[in-house]
Amino acid sequence: xxxFKTLVAxxxxxxxxxxxxAGSAAPEASGSSSPAAASGDxxxxxxxxxxxxxxxxxxxxxxEAGFKIEIVGAGGADATNKLIAEKNNPIADxxxxxxxxxxxxxxxxxxxxxxxxxxxxxxxxxxGDGDDEKAYWPLVKQAILLGYNSDKITPEQAPKDWTDLxxxxxxxxxxxxxxxxxxxxxxxxxxGILSRYKDESGELGISDGGWKQxxxxxxxxxxxxxxxxxxxxxxxxxxDMGQMPSSIVAEREKSFKVNxxxxxxxVGVPLAVEQVALVKGTDKKEQxxxxxxxxxxAEVQGEWAQQFNSMPANKxxxxxxxxxxxxxxxxxxxxxxxxxxxxxxxxxxxxxxxLEYMT
Amino acid sequence: MxxxxxxxxxxxxxxxxxxxxxxxxxxxxxxxxxxxxxIETFFPDGSFSGRAAEKLFSSQRAMKSLGNSFLLAxxxxxxxxxxxxxxxLVTHYFRIRGSRILFLGYATTFIYGGIVLAAGYKFxxxxxxxxxxxxxxxxxxxxxxxxxxxxxxxAVMTFATTTNHMLFVxxxxxxxxxxxxxxxxxxxxxxxxxxxxxxxxxxxPTLFAVTILSFLTGLGALSAPQVxxxxxxxxxxxxxxxxxxxxxxxxxxxxxxxxxGAATILMLAVMSRLEKGGTYFSVSKVSSALQKQKITxxxxxxxxxxAAYLLFAVYTLPVxxxxxxxxADGAAIQTGRLSVDSLTLDNYxxxxxxxxxxxxxxxxxxxxxxxxxxxxxxxxLVARILQKHRNWVTALFEYLLHIPWILPSALLAxxxxxxxxxxxxxxxxxxLTGTTVILLIAFITVKIPFTLRMLKASFASVNxxxxxxxxxxxxxxxxxxxRVLLPLVLPAAAAIAALNFNSMLDDYDTAIFLAHPLVQxxxxxxxxxxxxxxxxxxxxxxxxxxxxxMVITGVTMYLVYGRSGRRRGSKGGKPRGPLAAPGTAAxxxxxxxxxxxxxxxxxxxVP
Numbered sequence: 001x002x003x004f005k006t007l008v009a010x011x012x013x014x015x016x017x018x019x020x021x022a023g024s025a026a027p028e029a030s031g032s033s034s035p036a037a038a039s040g041d042x043x044x045x046x047x048x049x050x051x052x053x054x055x056x057x058x059x060x061x062x063x064e065a066g067f068k069i070e071i072v073g074a075g076g077a078d079a080t081n082k083l084i085a086e087k088n089n090p091i092a093d094x095x096x097x098x099x100x101x102x103x104x105x106x107x108x109x110x111x112x113x114x115x116x117x118x119x120x121x122x123x124x125x126x127x128g129d130g131d132d133e134k135a136y137w138p139l140v141k142q143a144i145l146l147g148y149n150s151d152k153i154t155p156e157q158a159p160k161d162w163t164d165l166x167x168x169x170x171x172x173x174x175x176x177x178x179x180x181x182x183x184x185x186x187x188x189x190x191x192g193i194l195s196r197y198k199d200e201s202g203e204l205g206i207s208d209g210g211w212k213q214x215x216x217x218x219x220x221x222x223x224x225x226x227x228x229x230x231x232x233x234x235x236x237x238x239x240d241m242g243q244m245p246s247s248i249v250a251e252r253e254k255s256f257k258v259n260x261x262x263x264x265x266x267v268g269v270p271l272a273v274e275q276v277a278l279v280k281g282t283d284k285k286e287q288x289x290x291x292x293x294x295x296x297x298a299e300v301q302g303e304w305a306q307q308f309n310s311m312p313a314n315k316x317x318x319x320x321x322x323x324x325x326x327x328x329x330x331x332x333x334x335x336x337x338x339x340x341x342x343x344x345x346x347x348x349x350x351x352x353x354x355l356e357y358m359t
Numbered sequence: 360m361x362x363x364x365x366x367x368x369x370x371x372x373x374x375x376x377x378x379x380x381x382x383x384x385x386x387x388x389x390x391x392x393x394x395x396x397x398i399e400t401f402f403p404d405g406s407f408s409g410r411a412a413e414k415l416f417s418s419q420r421a422m423k424s425l426g427n428s429f430l431l432a433x434x435x436x437x438x439x440x441x442x443x444x445x446x447x448l449v450t451h452y453f454r455i456r457g458s459r460i461l462f463l464g465y466a467t468t469f470i471y472g473g474i475v476l477a478a479g480y481k482f483x484x485x486x487x488x489x490x491x492x493x494x495x496x497x498x499x500x501x502x503x504x505x506x507x508x509x510x511x512x513x514a515v516m517t518f519a520t521t522t523n524h525m526l527f528v529x530x531x532x533x534x535x536x537x538x539x540x541x542x543x544x545x546x547x548x549x550x551x552x553x554x555x556x557x558x559x560x561x562x563x564p565t566l567f568a569v570t571i572l573s574f575l576t577g578l579g580a581l582s583a584p585q586v587x588x589x590x591x592x593x594x595x596x597x598x599x600x601x602x603x604x605x606x607x608x609x610x611x612x613x614x615x616x617x618x619x620g621a622a623t624i625l626m627l628a629v630m631s632r633l634e635k636g637g638t639y640f641s642v643s644k645v646s647s648a649l650q651k652q653k654i655t656x657x658x659x660x661x662x663x664x665x666a667a668y669l670l671f672a673v674y675t676l677p678v679x680x681x682x683x684x685x686x687a688d689g690a691a692i693q694t695g696r697l698s699v700d701s702l703t704l705d706n707y708x709x710x711x712x713x714x715x716x717x718x719x720x721x722x723x724x725x726x727x728x729x730x731x732x733x734x735x736x737x738x739x740l741v742a743r744i745l746q747k748h749r750n751w752v753t754a755l756f757e758y759l760l761h762i763p764w765i766l767p768s769a770l771l772a773x774x775x776x777x778x779x780x781x782x783x784x785x786x787x788x789x790x791l792t793g794t795t796v797i798l799l800i801a802f803i804t805v806k807i808p809f810t811l812r813m814l815k816a817s818f819a820s821v822n823x824x825x826x827x828x829x830x831x832x833x834x835x836x837x838x839x840x841x842r843v844l845l846p847l848v849l850p851a852a853a854a855i856a857a858l859n860f861n862s863m864l865d866d867y868d869t870a871i872f873l874a875h876p877l878v879q880x881x882x883x884x885x886x887x888x889x890x891x892x893x894x895x896x897x898x899x900x901x902x903x904x905x906x907x908x909m910v911i912t913g914v915t916m917y918l919v920y921g922r923s924g925r926r927r928g929s930k931g932g933k934p935r936g937p938l939a940a941p942g943t944a945a946x947x948x949x950x951x952x953x954x955x956x957x958x959x960x961x962x963x964x965v966p
Contacts (some may be wrong), residue, residue, distance in 0.1 A: 044876040050887050052896065056714045072876045073887040077604040082872055084606070085773055089780040091793045091876060105606070179585075179593070182601045226585035227474055227898060232693030236487075256690050347607030354601060354608075355418035359590065 041284045043069045043291055046083060048076045048184075049097030049140075049274060054308060061300065067291050076102050076184045083279065087111040093288040096139060096276035096295070099184055100128070101191075103136040103275050104343040112136065113280040118293040123313045127273045130340065136277040138313035139296060140247075140304075143332060144188040144270045147249060148241035149234045150261040159241070161265035162193055166216035176230050176242035177221030179358070181350045184272060189243050190214070191342045192270035192335055194349060204348050205341065211357075218357045231256040245272070246328065247309055268335035273313060365750040373836045374748075377740045381756065384737075387785040388804050389762045392774030396766075399777065400613045411610040424595040425615070427584070429622070431512065431594060432577030438517040439573040440566060442670070443524025444559075449667040451529050452558070454651040456664065464671040467678045468522045470861070470912040475905040477586035478692075479677030480515045481506075482684065487695040507589040515583045518673055520576050523569040526854055527813070531565040532558070537647045550654060567630040568816055572809075574626050575764070578619050595619070603769045613770065620765025624758070678909075685902035692898050706899045710907070715884060723864050723881035724911070730802035731859035734810045735852050737803075742814035743844065757811070764808040772801055772872035798873040798880070805869065806859045817851035818844070857919040861912040865904070 047055070050073035062069045072092065074082060080102045083095055087109060095112065106112050107129070114133040127138035146165075148158050159165055165175045178186045197210025222239050224230070230242045231252040244252075244260075253260055276296055282288055294300060301312040302320030311329045312318050318326065368374050401407060415421045449455045450462045483490050484506035494501055535558055543553050559566075581596040588594070595615060602612035654660040684692050686702040711717075741760075745753045763771060779791035791797040825847075829839045867882035874880055881904075889901040 042877065055887060059714065070876050072874075072879065073883060074871050075886075078871050081604060081606070081773070085776040085872065086780060086792060089790055089792050180597055180601050182604060223590055226582065227478060227901070228693050229898070232690065235690070236694050255688075256694075347605050350605055351414070351602070351608040351611065354598060355414060355421055355611075358420055 041068070041287060043067060043093045043284060043288055044072060044091055045069050045291075046072050046074065046079050046092040046095040046279075047097040048074060048079050052308070057307060058295075058304075061303070062291070062294075065294055067287075067294065069291065075182075077182060080105055083111045084109040087280065090279050090281045092279045093282040093284050094276065094291055094295075095279055097274050099142075099188075099272040099274055100136070100339055101184065101187065101272075101343055101346060103129070103277060104339075106277070107131075107135050111280055112277040115278045115289060115292065117276075117289075117296050119296045119298065119314060122298060122316050123296075124315070127271075127313050128275060136275040137292075137296060138273045139276050139301065140274040141311040141313055141329065142272045142274065143246040143329070144185055144192065144272055145244050145246055145249075145262040146241060146265075147244045147260040147262045150259045152240055155261065158261065159263055161263065161267075162189070162217075163213060165241070166213075166220040171241070172220040173222060174240040175221045176224050176233060176239045177217060178243070179223045179226075181353055181358075185243055185245050187346060187350065188270045188272050190349060190353065191337060191346065192267075193217075195335075195337050195342060196267060198338070198341065204345050204352060206345075206349075214353055214357050218353075218359055229256070231258060231260070234258050234260070246311070246325075250309055250324070264333060265335075268333035270337055271334045365748075365752045368744075368748050368750070368752070371836065374744055377744060381741055383785075385756070385759050388775070388800055389759060389807075391785060392778040393762055393766055393771065394774075395778050396770055396774035397613060400610050400770075403610075411614040415611055415614060421595070421598065421615075424593050424598055425618070427509070427592055428578050428580065428594045428596070428619070430509070431516070431580050431584075432574045432622075434513050435516055435520070435577035436570050436574045438513060439520055439524070439576075440570060442517050443521040443528060443569070444562075444566075445666070446521060446670060447524055447529045447532060448554075449663065450525075451532050452554075452649070452652060453663065454653045455667055461667055461671050462525075464675045465521065465525055466916070467674050468519055469525070469916050470909045471678065471681070471905055472519055473905075474582040474586065475681055475901060476519050476677060477515055477583045479681045480511075480518075481586055482680045482695055483676050484511070485695065504589075507587050507592075509588075509592045511587040512580070512583045512592055515587060516577065516580060518670075519583070520573060522858075523572050526858070527569055528562055528565050530851075531562050533649060535561050535649055537649045540649075540652075550652065550656075550659075553652075564816070564819075567633060568812060571623075571626055571630055571812070575623055578622060599767055600769070603767055609770075612767070616765060616767050616770065623764055624761065627761075681902060682906055682909075685899070685906045687899070689896055689899040692902060706896075706903045709896065710888065710900055710903045713884075713888075715879075719879060719881040719884040720907075720911075722878055723866075726799060726802060726880055727860045727863040730799055730806060730863055731856040733799075734803045734806045734859060735814070735856040738807065738810050738814055739845070739848070739852060740840070742811055743818050743840065745811075746815045746818040760811050761808045763805050768801075768805055768866075768868040769872065771805065772869050775801055776872060792873075793875065795875045795878050798870060798875070801869045801873050802863055802866070806863070810855055810859060813855045814848065814852065817848045853919050857915050860915055864908055864911060 045058075050058075050071050055071040055073055059069055059071055076098050079095065079098060083090075083092060083106050086092070090111070095106070098106075103112070112135045114135045116134065117137055120134075120137065123138050125134070127141070128134060129136045146159065146162055150158075157170075159168065159171055165171045178189075181187055181190065193213055194206050194210050197207045197213070198205060199207035199210070202208060203211065222233075224242075225233065229252065230239070230244060233239045234242075235256040235258045244262075246262075249260055249262070252258075276292055278285070278288055278292060296314065298312075298314050298316035298320075301314045301317035304310060305312045305317060305321040305325070309322055309325055311321055311325050321329075368378075401411070446461075446465045450458050450465065455461065482488055485491065486503035486506075488506070491501075491503055491506065494505075495503065539557055540553055543557055548556070579596055580594045581600075584592055584594045585597060599612045599615045602608040602615070654663055680697075683697060683702070685706060686704065687697055688701060688703075688705070691697055691701055741756075745757050766774075775797055776792055779786065779789075779797065782788045782790055791800070825843055826839055829843050834842070865882050865885055866880065867886050870880045870882045871886070874883060885901070885904045889897045889904070
C-alpha cells in the first residue's frame with residue numbers, strides 16, 4: 001500500500017512537472033494571435049542583469065511591446081559558461097548584460113552571431129565588439145570605482161589612485177580587498193591596474209613592477225567578508241574604502257546611511273560596458289532580432305536608465321538618464337585600456353593571482 | 360575475490376534485469392559525461408600536460424588551503440563524533456529532564472545550513488555579537504574578534520553537522536539490546552563502563568559511516584570558512600569554484616576535485632578496514648528494548664544536565680536570531696544591530712509577491728521529491744544486490760556509483776551538457792539539453808553516493824534468517840523483497856529520501872546549467888534576489904528564503920518522523936521519540952551485525 005501511494009505521488013508529480021514544461025507550449029500555440037510576434041514564441045533571454053527587479057521590469061515591458069520573454073538569470077561567469085557549453089544546441093535566443101570581457105570569450109567559442117541592430121548608429125561602436133563583424137553591442141556603461149567614506153575622509157586626504165592604498169601607511173589597513181576574482185568588478189579593477197604595467201617580456205605580458213603592485217594589494221587591506229556588503233562595513237567603521245561599480249553607489253548610500261565619494265585617478269577609471277547579442281543557432285532569429293532592436297532603442301534604454309540609475313550607451317537615450325548620473329559620467333575620464341590584451345590574458349592573470357598572491 | 364559468485368549472480372533474472380538497467384545508467388550518466396568533461400579538461404588539444412599539477416603544487420595558497428581543508432576534515436571527524444554522541448546519549452540513552460525539548464533544539468540542524476547558519480553564529484559570537492558583548496564585560500582584555508579562524512570554523516561546523524548522528528546513530532542506539540546492559544549492571548559494571556564496553560562498540564559500524572560523512576563535509580567546507588575563517592583559515596573549495604568557472608583554469612579545478620575525491624575514497628577504504636577488524640555482536644537471541652538510564656553520581660548528573668542545556672542554547676540561539684533578523688531590513692542584518700521596532704513584514708511581502716510567486720517553490724519541491732524518490736527507489740534494489748553479493752563485479756559497480764562524490768556539481772552539469780547536446784545513442788538518440796529531464800537526471804546522480812551508502816548499511820542490519828525462512832517457504836525473490844525486506848528498510852529509506860529532498864530544494868550549482876528556461880527552480884530565483892551586488896534587499900531576502908526553506912524542510916521532517924513517532928508511541932511500552940520506526944513492533948532482528956560484513960555500516964537499524 002505504501003508503495004502504491006509512493007507510485008501515485010510520483011505519477012502526480014511527473015504530470016505536474018510535465019505541465020510546467022507544457023505550460024510553455026500552450027502559449028506558443030495560441031500566441032500566434034499576438035500582434036508583434038510573427039511566431040509568438042517565447043524568447044529565452046540569458047542575463048546577469050536581472051537582479052533588484054530588473055528581470056521582472058523587462059519581462060513586463062517586453063510583454064507590453066508584444067514580446068513574450070523568459071529571463072534566465074545567472075552570474076556573469078555562469079552565463080558565459082552556459083552559453084558556450086550549449087553552443088551545439090542553443091537554448092537561449094538573446095544574451096545581455098555581460099561585459100565585453102565575457103562576450104569576447106563567447107564570440108571566440110562561436111556561440112553568438114553577428115547582427116547589426118536598428119540603433120547601431122546611436123551608440124559609440126568602440127564600446128562594443130572590436131571586430132569588423134560585430135556580434136555584441138553596447139547597452140549600459142558602468143564605471144568601476146574606488147569609493148571612500150566621505151564623512152570620515154576629506155577629498156584632500158583621500159587616496160588619489162588605487163596604488164595609494166598600499167603605498168601609503170594611512171590606507172594600508174583601511175581598504176577592503178577582494179578574496180576571490182570570480183566577479184567582473186574585481187577582474188576589471190585588476191585589468192585597470194595591470195594594464196598600466198604592460199611589458200611584452202614580463203610574465204603574462206606584465207612587468208615585475210606590476211606584479212609587485214598585486215602582491216602589495218593582497219598583503220595589505222582587510223579581506224572582504226562573505227555576505228557582508230562593503231557599504232555595511234563602511235557604515236560600521238571596519239573599513240573606509242573599496243571597489244564599487246558606479247550604478248550601486250546612490251542606492252547603497254541611502255540604505256546604509258553613509259556618504260561615499262569616488263576617486264578618479266589621473267589615468268582615468270576602467271569602464272565596463274554591458275552588451276547585448278544574438279545567440280547563434282536560435283530558431284527564433286527574426287523575433288530575437290526584433291527584440292534586440294526594441295530593447296536597445298533610445299526609448300527603452302532611457303526608461304531603463306530612469307528606473308535603475310544606469311548610464312545608457314545609446315546617445316539618444318543618455319538624455320533621459322538621471323541628472324546626477326549624467327553629471328558623473330560627463331566629467332569622467334575613461335582609462336585607456338587595451339581590451340584585446342586584457343581579454344587574451346585575463347584567465348591566466350586570475351589564475352596567477354589566485355594561486356600566488358591571494359592570501 | 361573469486362569469480363564464482365559473480366557467475367552465479369548471472370543465473371538470477373532479477374539480478375540480470377537490475378544489472379542491465381544499472382549498467383546503462385552508470386555508463387550513460389556517470390561514466391560518459393564525466394569522462395567527457397575530464398578529457399576536455401585535461402587534454403584540451405588532445406595531449407596531456409602536467410601544467411595543472413605544476414601550478415598547484417608550487418602555489419603556497421593552494422597548498423595551505425588544501426591543508427586547511429584536510430585539517431578541518433580530520434578535526435571535524437573527531438569533534439562531530441564527540442558532540443554527536445553526547446547529544447544522542449542525552450536525548451536517547453540517559454534520563455535527562457526535558458529531553459524532548461533538548462531533542463527539538465538539537466534537531467534544528469535538520470532544517471538549515473550553509474551561509475545563513477554561519478551568519479547566525481556570527482550574530483552571536485562575532486565582534487558585535489551578544490555573547491561577545493557579555494564576555495567583554497567579564498574579560499575586559501578580550502579581542503572582540505575572538506570568534507574567527509580555525510577554532511570558530513570548527514566549532515560552527517561541528518554544531519551544524521550533527522544531523523547524521525541525530526538520525527542514524529540515535530536509531531542504531533535503539534537497537535542495542537537492553538538485556539546485555541542489565542546483565543552488565545548485575546555484574547557490577549558502572550555507567551561509564553557499560554557505555555564504553557557495551558553501548559559504543561555496538562554503535563561502531565554506524566559511527567564509521569557518519570564519520571565518513573563528517574570527513575566529506577570538512578573537505579568540502581565553503582561558507583563557514585568564508586564567513587568566519589578570516590585571513591588565516593581559508594579552505595580550498597572557493598578556489599575550486601573560481602577555477603571551475605574559468606575555462607582556462609578548469610584543469611586546476613578538476614585536479615583539486617580529484618585530489619579531494621581520492622581522499623574521500625581512501626577514507627572509505629580505511630573505515631571499511633577498521634570495521635573488518637572489530638566484532639560487533641549481541642549475546643541474546645531475543646532482545647529487549649532499551650530503557651533510559653539514570654546517571655547515579657549526582658555530580659555527574661548535574662554536569663551532564665548543564666552541558667546538555669548549554670548545547671541546547673548553542674544550537675537554538677542562531678535559529679532564533681535568523682528568524683528575527685528575517686523581519687529586519689538588510690542594513691540591520693549586515694551591521695548586526697537589531698531593534699524591535701524595525702521588524703516588519705516587508706521582506707516577506709517582497710519575496711512572496713514577486714511575479715514568479717510560488718511557482719519556483721512548487722517546481723523545486725516537485726524536482727526534489729521526484730529525484731529523492733527515484734534515487735532511493737532505484738537504489739533499494741541495487742543496494743540490496745551490492746550488499747548481498749560480494750565479488751569484484753559488485754565492488755566495481757559500487758566504486759563507479761561514487762563518482763558524483765568526486766567532481767563538483769558544476770563539472771557534472773557541464774559533462775551532461777557536452778554529452779547530450781546532440782542525439783546520443785546512449786539515450787536512444789534523444790537530445791537532452793533544453794528538456795526538463797536533464798536536471799532531474801543530475802539531481803538523481805548527485806544523490807546516489809549518499810543514498811547508496813545509507814541504504815546498503817540498512818540492508819546489512821536486516822536479519823538474513825527472515826529472508827531465508829521466506830525463501831524456504833517458496834517465496835520468489837521479488838516477493839521476498841517486497842514483503843519482507845522492504846518493510847524493514849522503509850523507515851531508513853524514508854529518512855534518506857527526506858534528507859535528499861531537503862538538500863536539493865535550494866540547489867543552484869546544478870540548476871544554473873541544466874534547468875529548462877521555463878521551469879526554473881527556486882535556487883535560481885534565490886540567487887537572482889540575493890546575489891550580484893550583495894545589496895540591502897538581497898541579504899534580507901537570503902534570510903527570508905532560509906526561513907521559508909526551514910518551514911518546508913521542517914514539514915518534511917515532521918511528515919517522515921513526527922507522525923510515525925506518535926503512532927509508535929501510542930503502542931505503548933516501546934521507546935518513544937520521533938525517530939522510532941513505524942509499524943515494526945516485533946523485534947525482528949537482534950542487534951547483531953555480521954562480523955564478516957566488510958561494509959557493515961549500519962546507520963539505520965530497524966528495531
